Amino acid sequence: MAATARRIPMRFIGKRLLHAVVTIFGIAIINFFLLQLAPGDAADALAGESGTADPEYLANLRREFGLDRPLLEQLASFLMRIARLDLGYSFRYNEDIAHLIFHRLPATLLLMVTSVVLALGIGILFGVTAARYFNRLPDRLISLVALLLYATPPFWIGLMMILVFSVQLGWTPTGGMRDIAASSKGFAGVLDVARHLALPALTQAFFYLAIYTRLLRAGMLEVLNLEYIRVARAKGISERRISYVHALRNAVLPLVTVVGTNVGGFLGGAVLTETVFSWPGIGRLMFDAMFQRDLNLLLSILVLSSIFVVLANLVVDLLYAVINPTVELR
Amino acid sequence: MSFARALLRNWTMALGIVLLAAVFLMALTANFVFPGDPYDMVGPPLMWPGEYEGALLGTDSLGRDIAAGIFYGSRVSLLVGFSSVAVAMIVGVLVGAFAGFYGGWVDDVLMRVTELFQTIPQFMLAIVVVAVLGPSIGVIIVSLAIVSWPAVARLVRGEFLVLRDRAYVHGCIVAGMGDLRIIFRQILPNAAPVIIVMSTILVATAILMESALSFLGFGDPNVLTWGTMIGMGRSQLRDAWYIIAIPGVALLLTALALNLVGEGLNDLLNPRLRQRKA
Numbered sequence: 052m053a054a055t056a057r058r059i060p061m062r063f064i065g066k067r068l069l070h071a072v073v074t075i076f077g078i079a080i081i082n083f084f085l086l087q088l089a090p091g092d093a094a095d096a097l098a099g100e101s102g103t104a105d106p107e108y109l110a111n112l113r114r115e116f117g118l119d120r121p122l123l124e125q126l127a128s129f130l131m132r133i134a135r136l137d138l139g140y141s142f143r144y145n146e147d148i149a150h151l152i153f154h155r156l157p158a159t160l161l162l163m164v165t166s167v168v169l170a171l172g173i174g175i176l177f178g179v180t181a182a183r184y185f186n187r188l189p190d191r192l193i194s195l196v197a198l199l200l201y202a203t204p205p206f207w208i209g210l211m212m213i214l215v216f217s218v219q220l221g222w223t224p225t226g227g228m229r230d231i232a233a234s235s236k237g238f239a240g241v242l243d244v245a246r247h248l249a250l251p252a253l254t255q256a257f258f259y260l261a262i263y264t265r266l267l268r269a270g271m272l273e274v275l276n277l278e279y280i281r282v283a284r285a286k287g288i289s290e291r292r293i294s295y296v297h298a299l300r301n302a303v304l305p306l307v308t309v310v311g312t313n314v315g316g317f318l319g320g321a322v323l324t325e326t327v328f329s330w331p332g333i334g335r336l337m338f339d340a341m342f343q344r345d346l347n348l349l350l351s352i353l354v355l356s357s358i359f360v361v362l363a364n365l366v367v368d369l370l371y372a373v374i375n376p377t378v379e380l381r
Numbered sequence: 382m383s384f385a386r387a388l389l390r391n392w393t394m395a396l397g398i399v400l401l402a403a404v405f406l407m408a409l410t411a412n413f414v415f416p417g418d419p420y421d422m423v424g425p426p427l428m429w430p431g432e433y434e435g436a437l438l439g440t441d442s443l444g445r446d447i448a449a450g451i452f453y454g455s456r457v458s459l460l461v462g463f464s465s466v467a468v469a470m471i472v473g474v475l476v477g478a479f480a481g482f483y484g485g486w487v488d489d490v491l492m493r494v495t496e497l498f499q500t501i502p503q504f505m506l507a508i509v510v511v512a513v514l515g516p517s518i519g520v521i522i523v524s525l526a527i528v529s530w531p532a533v534a535r536l537v538r539g540e541f542l543v544l545r546d547r548a549y550v551h552g553c554i555v556a557g558m559g560d561l562r563i564i565f566r567q568i569l570p571n572a573a574p575v576i577i578v579m580s581t582i583l584v585a586t587a588i589l590m591e592s593a594l595s596f597l598g599f600g601d602p603n604v605l606t607w608g609t610m611i612g613m614g615r616s617q618l619r620d621a622w623y624i625i626a627i628p629g630v631a632l633l634l635t636a637l638a639l640n641l642v643g644e645g646l647n648d649l650l651n652p653r654l655r656q657r658k659a
Contacts, residue, residue, distance in 0.1 A: 077497040089513045202636035204589050206596055207611060207629035214622050312499075319504025323593055337505065338597060341512055353509050357501045364500070 059372055071365045078357045079133045082350055083126050089346065138351040143343055148351045152333060158228060159332030162324070163317045165248055166255035167310060174260050175303070178267025179294050182275060182302075193264060201261035205320060209254040209327040216250060223250050226329035251328040255320055259313060266309060270302035304375050311367025315360040394645020400638035407455040415449035419605045423449070427621050441624050442617055447610070451631050454607040458635060461518065462588040465525035466580055472526070473533025474576065478564050480534070481541025492538065495531045503528040507590060511599050518601045521594060525587045536579055540572035574650035581643035585636040592632050607632050 120128075132138070138148040181193040200208075217225040224230065228247050229240075274280065275298055283293050321334030329335065333352060340348040417423070422444040423435050430439040430447075438448040480491040498506075510524035544550065545568065553563045592608030594600050600609055607628035614624030 073493075074497060074500055077493070078501060081497060081501070085509060085513055198640060199633070199637065202585065202640050203633045204592055204596075204608075204611075204629065204636075206593060207625070207632065210611070210615065210618060210625055211629070214618055214625075218619055315500060315502040316504075319502040319506075322504060322508065323597070326597060337508065341508055341597070341599060344512070346512060349509055349512055353501065353505050356505055360500050360502060 059369065063372065064369065067365055067368050071361050074361050075358050076130070078361075079130050079354060080126070082354050083129050086346075086350060087122075133354060138354075139347050141345060141348050143345055143348075148348055149355075151348070152336070152352060152355050155331065155333045155336050158330060159318070159321055159325070159334060161244075162248065162251055162255060162321060162330060162332060163314075165252040166259070166317070167313075169252055169256040170259040170263055171306070171310070173256070174263030174267055174306075175299065177260070177264040178302075179271055179299060181264065181268040182271030182298075183290065183294055185272060190268075194268070197261040197264040200257045201265075203257075205254055205258050206323040206327050208257055209250065209324060212250050212254060213327070223247070226327075228331050247328075247330075251324045251330050254327070255317065255324050258320065259317075262309065262313075263306060266306055267302055270305055271298055274298045274302045304371075307367060307371055307374065311364055311371075314363040315356070318356045318359070391645050391648060393641050394648075397638045397641025397645060400634055401642060404455050404459065404635050404638065407452045408459050411449075411452040411456060415446065415452055417449070419449040419453040420445060427617070429621070430623055430627075438627055439621075439623055441610070441614060442621070447624065447627055450605050450610050451607070451628060453605050454610065454628065454631070455635070457518070457601075457604050457606040458588045458591065458632070461522055461525065461591040462584040465522045465587045465591075466529060466583045468522065468526035469529035469533055469583065470576070470580060473530040474537050474569070476530070477534040477537025477539075478541055478569065481538040482545055482560070482564050482568070484542075488538070491534070495534045498527070499531045499535075504590060504593065507594065508597075508599060511594065516599055516601055518604065521591060521601065524594075525590055528590070529583050529587060532583065533576070533579065536575060537572060540575055541568060544568045544571055574646075578643050578647045578650065581639050581646065585639035585643075588639075589632065589636055 136149045138152075140146070141148050141151060144151055177193045177197070181190040184190045213225050216222045224247050226247075228244060230243055230247075271294070275294075280293060280298060283297050284290075288297070318333065321330075321332060322337050323334070324330065325332045325334035326338045333356065337349065337352045339345075340352065423446045424433050424440050424444050426440055426442050426444040428436060428440040428444075430437065433440060436446040436448060438446075438451065440446060441450075476491050476495060480488040480495075507524040507528050510527060511520055514520040514523070541564075550563060550568060553567050558567070591600070592606065592611070595606045595608030596612040598609075598612055600606055610628040611625050614621070614628075617624055
């Protein structure tokens with residue numbers, strides 16, 4: 052039953068794009084005012100508080116940020132800098148900040164995609180099984196597991212998994228992304244990264260697994276009572292096929308939106324997971340920036356991550372309009 | 382009476398209440414059970430639970446009593462969790478109520494701002510607020526309130542959108558009742574059950590986020606929290622994992638208790654759901 056791709060009107064796409072731009076603008080303004088809240092002037096805050104800033108650097112920063120000019124003018128120049136992705140220079144890393152962040156992005160994306168796929172895969176299996184055995188033992192067990200996962204601090208699960216799988220069993224490395232000794236080329240290199248990826252991806256996946264399982268269980272229970280499922284049963288189609296083919300199609304739709312809105316959560320969670328597993332991504336960079344009191348780097352990560360969330364939401368919005376023909380294209 | 386019977390039938394909620402009461406009891410009695418500073422050394426370092434008589438749950442690498450840390454840590458968790466959600470409730474209810482009641486441009490403006498705060502990665506925002514204002518209990522409460530209120534605002538707005546078209550609300554308007562009175566005295570009480578249920582879940586989330594902040598070392602350095610204990614025990618993961626495991630279980634049970642209470646309240650306060658379940 053492959054439906055032909057639905058035509059999405061340009062006006063709809065344009066509206067969404069405009070919305071995204073306005074949102075990014077708003078986020079930049081929030082960031083600007085966050086910086087104003089810092090004690091001292093922005094140059095003091097940006098230079099960090101560990102006393103490494105020499106007067107020349109400070110004067111340079113003040114000129115660059117135009118701190119002698121009125122607030123609105125400062126805001127305008129701040130917005131211009133963000134629009135040009137000119138986020139400044141990190142003296143601690145001796146690197147352009149935009150470059151530094153984009154350099155770390157692939158590792159975080161790999162972690163995020165792997166954990167979403169894991170969470171979705173297991174979540175669908177759990178959710179469908181729980182709904183099929185509603186109020187019976189499998190449902191009770193799955194609901195209990197979901198509840199426990201939801202209530203457990205993810206960083207603690209990560210540490211406990213290191214204890215079991217790395218320290219006791221020796222199956223996986225305790226952290227990092229690659230072995231220095233291992234070959235980084237070809238299949239061996241991929242396998243090496245996969246071994247390092249397993250625990251952090253599972254840690255990130257667990258929390259979302261709980262949410263997806265609950266959502267999908269509720270959605271399946273709703274769908275399984277509908278008329279077309281009864282018709283399918285009457286036709287003698289197997290229960291398994293009804294669950295995974297007929298019902299899942301409709302129950303999985305709300306999940307698409309949730310996965311999209313979770314992107315921000317994933318990035319926040321990455322700060323913890325990447326710190327626990329020394330994964331060289333944006334989260335770890337943020338932890339280091341916080342530790343070194345590099346406020347400019349910290350705010351830049353927040354801005355870029357938020358922009359990333361806006362883009363992800365945009366994609367989900369458009370995707371949802373394509374896969375769900377009943378959604379109104381306003 | 383039906384409340385008590387429902388409570389008995391709903392044993393998971395009873396379990397949640399018992400666990401939560403235990404956490405509150407620890408917070409209240411910490412001073413009497415462990416009169417000293419939880420940062421003080423009480424015995425030899427790295428004693429496993431049961432190994433040293435002076436410290437039932439063992440000691441950490443500096444000889445501090447882990448049980449004392451658990452008792453004092455419960456205070457911080459509860460204080461931060463409940464205060465931050467209380468602040469988030471006030472902001473979220475105000476924003477959501479006005480947006481839902483008035484609709485139109487008020488709704489547009491308020492919801493755009495709410496969406497903005499929901500777009501920024503929550504935990505990252507909390508970290509940056511702590512970085513800008515400095516780590517203290519007050520700042521952590523504010524930072525967690527900042528990331529928690531948008532969810533409240535959206536929920537309250539949704540409730541108000543439905544409730545404002547009910548006949549009794551129209552009746553109030555016809556009777557000449559003021560807007561504020563309708564919003565807070567007439568509609569809000571009817572939206573209360575959903576808000577209460579959500580607040581318990583939000584407290585659990587706030588407690589977990591506080592522990593995450595202090596685990597990373599961004600918590601208030603003057604108080605001992607469960608997250609701090611886990612963070613400091615990281616280097617002993619290999620040979621003294623109980624230092625991490627014990628506060629982790631405390632966190633898990635506290636968050637679990639709040640979730641169980643929230644689910645139980647949901648069943649009790651939303652009779653429609655209860656019927657569908659039966």
